[in-house]
Amino acid sequence: MTAKKDYSIEFNDSLLDMASWKNSRYDGSKIQGSQINKFVEGDPIYGAVGKKPVIENKVSALFIGNAIQDGGDATSSLDPLVEIKNHSYITIDAVLLINRETKEVTKISHEQFNESEDKKESFRRLIADNFPEGSEVVTKLLDISTPSQLKESHFVKLNQGLLMNIYSYQANDEGKEDGVFGGFGLRDQKGTLTDNIASGSNPGGGLFGFGMTFEDSQSLFNSESITTIDEFPSELSLYGTSIGTITSLNTITASNVPDNTLSFFNENELKFKSTQ
Amino acid sequence: MAVKSSLVQLYDNVVYWEIAKNTNRFFVTFDRGLNGIPNNQRESIGTAEITYPHVNSNTGSSDNFKLGVTRNTARFDTFLEEEEKDDGINQGYRGYITITELKGTRFFQSTITSSKFTTPTYTYQISGSNGLVTSTRTVSASYYYPNSSHQLSVLRKSPTLILDLDKANELPDGVGTKGFVIIPENTHPDIKANLDLFLEKAGYK
Numbered sequence: 001m002t003a004k005k006d007y008s009i010e011f012n013d014s015l016l017d018m019a020s021w022k023n024s025r026y027d028g029s030k031i032q033g034s035q036i037n038k039f040v041e042g043d044p045i046y047g048a049v050g051k052k053p054v055i056e057n058k059v060s061a062l063f064i065g066n067a068i069q070d071g072g073d074a075t076s077s078l079d080p081l082v083e084i085k086n087h088s089y090i091t092i093d094a095v096l097l098i099n100r101e102t103k104e105v106t107k108i109s110h111e112q113f114n115e116s117e118d119k120k121e122s123f124r125r126l127i128a129d130n131f132p133e134g135s136e137v138v139t140k141l142l143d144i145s146t147p148s149q150l151k152e153s154h155f156v157k158l159n160q161g162l163l164m165n166i167y168s169y170q171a172n173d174e175g176k177e178d179g180v181f182g183g184f185g186l187r188d189q190k191g192t193l194t195d196n197i198a199s200g201s202n203p204g205g206g207l208f209g210f211g212m213t214f215e216d217s218q219s220l221f222n223s224e225s226i227t228t229i230d231e232f233p234s235e236l237s238l239y240g241t242s243i244g245t246i247t248s249l250n251t252i253t254a255s256n257v258p259d260n261t262l263s264f265f266n267e268n269e270l271k272f273k274s275t276q
Numbered sequence: 277m278a279v280k281s282s283l284v285q286l287y288d289n290v291v292y293w294e295i296a297k298n299t300n301r302f303f304v305t306f307d308r309g310l311n312g313i314p315n316n317q318r319e320s321i322g323t324a325e326i327t328y329p330h331v332n333s334n335t336g337s338s339d340n341f342k343l344g345v346t347r348n349t350a351r352f353d354t355f356l357e358e359e360e361k362d363d364g365i366n367q368g369y370r371g372y373i374t375i376t377e378l379k380g381t382r383f384f385q386s387t388i389t390s391s392k393f394t395t396p397t398y399t400y401q402i403s404g405s406n407g408l409v410t411s412t413r414t415v416s417a418s419y420y421y422p423n424s425s426h427q428l429s430v431l432r433k434s435p436t437l438i439l440d441l442d443k444a445n446e447l448p449d450g451v452g453t454k455g456f457v458i459i460p461e462n463t464h465p466d467i468k469a470n471l472d473l474f475l476e477k478a479g480y481k
Contacts, residue, residue: 037461037462056462057462058462058463058464058465059460059462059463059464059467060463060464060467061460061463062457062458062459062463062467062471062474062475062478063457063458063459063460064455064456064457064458064478064480065451065455065456065457065458066451066455066456067451068441068443068447068451068456069443070443070444074308074425074427081429082303082305082323082427082429083308083309083427084305084308084309084321084323084438085308085309085310086309086440086442087309087321087438087439087440087441087442088438088439088441088442088443089436089437089438090436090437090438090439090441090458091434091435091436092435092436092437092458093435093455096474096475096478098467098474100464100466100467103470103473103474103477104477105474105477105478107478107479110435120433123435124433124434124435126435127435127436127437130460130462131437131458131460133317133318134315134316134317135460135461135462136461137437137439137458137459137460137461138458138459139439139441139456139457139458139459140456140457140459141447141451141452141454141455141456142452142454142455142456142457142475142480142481143451143452143453143454143455145452146449146450146451146452146453147448147449148446148447148448148449149445149446149447149448150441150446150447151441151446154439154440154441155316155320155439155440156437156438156439157316157317157318157320157321157323157437157438157439157440158318158321158323158437158438159437159438160301160431160433160436161431161432161433161434161435161436162431162432162434162436163303163305163323163427163429163430163431163432163438164429164430164431164432165427165428165429166286166291166302166427166428166429166430167283167286167427167428168425168426168427168428169424169425169426169427170425171422171423171424171425175422177396177398177422178424179374179398180421180424180426181396181398181415181417181419181420181421181422181424182304182306182324182378182384182386182417182418182419182420182421182424183384183393183415183416183417183418183419183421184384184393184416184418184419185415185416206324206377206378206380206382206384206419207375207376207377207378207415207416208304208324208326208375208376208377208378208419209374209375209376209398209415210283210287210374210376210426210428211283211374212374212398212399212400213284213372213373213374213400213401213402214398214399214400214401214410215401221283226283233430233432234432235300235430235431235432236290236294236300236430238345239290243286244281245281246281246282246283246286247281248281248282248283249282249283249284249374250282250283250284250372250374
């Protein structure tokens with residue numbers, strides 16, 4: 001014979017809506033922030049510390065470098081980097097990882113990450129994660145005997161690597177339309193370009209035009225306005241070392257006979273190179 | 277082998293092709309990095325990543341182009357708009373609609389363009405089996421327009437930052453023999469407070 005108990009209990013559901021019931025479980029147990037390491041107006045204020053970021057993620061590392069390069073001259077065919085006025089390329093050679101509890105410092109050099117492509121990528125990601133675009137950094141020389149006029153801080157404009165120049169184009173200063181532009185949309189949607197529509201509250205991809213093939217504009221693209229780099233960067237070694245001299249926007253004019261045999265590269269040569 | 281001397285060939289055979297193969301990334305920097313919107317990010321140096329023209333011929337599910345070593349292995353109309361492929365001949369470069377796309381949804385504005393954007397109409401001449409075809413595009417030009425001097429570059433992946441550091445003025449004597457330390461914005465306060473200690477432990481002092 002088994003015993004049987006009756007567990008019929010009456011529960012008032014309205015209790016679930018009482019503040020004293022739900023505060024500790026929901027409303028009072030979590031807060032949300034808009035950004036990491038930054039207080040944004042509208043974020044909750046907690047504790048007695050004022051406007052403090054809700055989520056913080058602090059870096060326990062320092063970054064060491066030896067080389068600072070400027071971009072040289074955009075109109076020179078010998079300067080390999082893109083010229084960005086009043087800006088420099090800062091290369092990082094080592095990371096000091098710091099254990100805040102034990103005060104131990106572990107130095108990891110760039111070379112230690114060079115063993116495989118994965119490790120190289122992880123080093124670059126470490127840089128990109130710790131120096132997001134738009135963030136502020138402080139730069140200090142380690143040799144205090146070297147005089148400098150460094151600003152108190154600088155801003156990170158790009159964290160992906162070096163911009164290796166291919167060509168530079170100097171626009172005319174006579175107000176002639178060359179068809180070069182950056183923008184965000186085709187107004188009339190002719191043709192079949194896709195994924196180029198952006199306006200107002202519907203931002204999308206932008207557009208870049210590198211010239212206008214209308215006869216009157218073609219003459220604006222010449223050896224004076226275009227400076228090509230003497231040697232292709234190694235990233236493009238597949239195409240040989242010499243870019244040649246680009247002296248026009250479009251070599252074939254309307255009066256030329258269509259030529260389907262115009263082969264840009266010797267395909268067999270390229271295949272050979274790619275298998276070496 | 278040298279590039280035949282035209283920008284159109286460079287873009288079609290090298291730049292677009294490398295982007296399509298996902299082997300390299302290309303950036304355009306306008307007017308030497310001046311006059312961007314002052315937000316201290318990439319836009320402020322007038323630099324944007326470009327991609328290849330995504331035209332219908334290569335975005336349709338049934339007619340994706342085949343990637344190979346060279347551009348010659350792809351469909352003739354891989355990067356071509358409608359008017360450019362009327363006679364089925366590729367790489368003749370008899371005129372071209374020289375527009376491609378910028379990557380992402382960044383701000384496409386500058387301090388040069390007086391208003392948010394302006395709407396120039398561009399004319400392109402294309403010669404094909406039907407003779408000379410004139411085609412136009414009206415665009416919302418807003419990013420470094422006018423005065424659109426620019427530089428095209430390929431990205432060399434490296435642990436490198438571009439900072440608003442004017443080397444000639446700020447470091448006239450270089451960086452010295454020991455190099456430099458860069459301290460990220462979000463460095464832990466304990467580390468900022470004991471910077472010399474940690475540098476000394478690492479052998480830099």
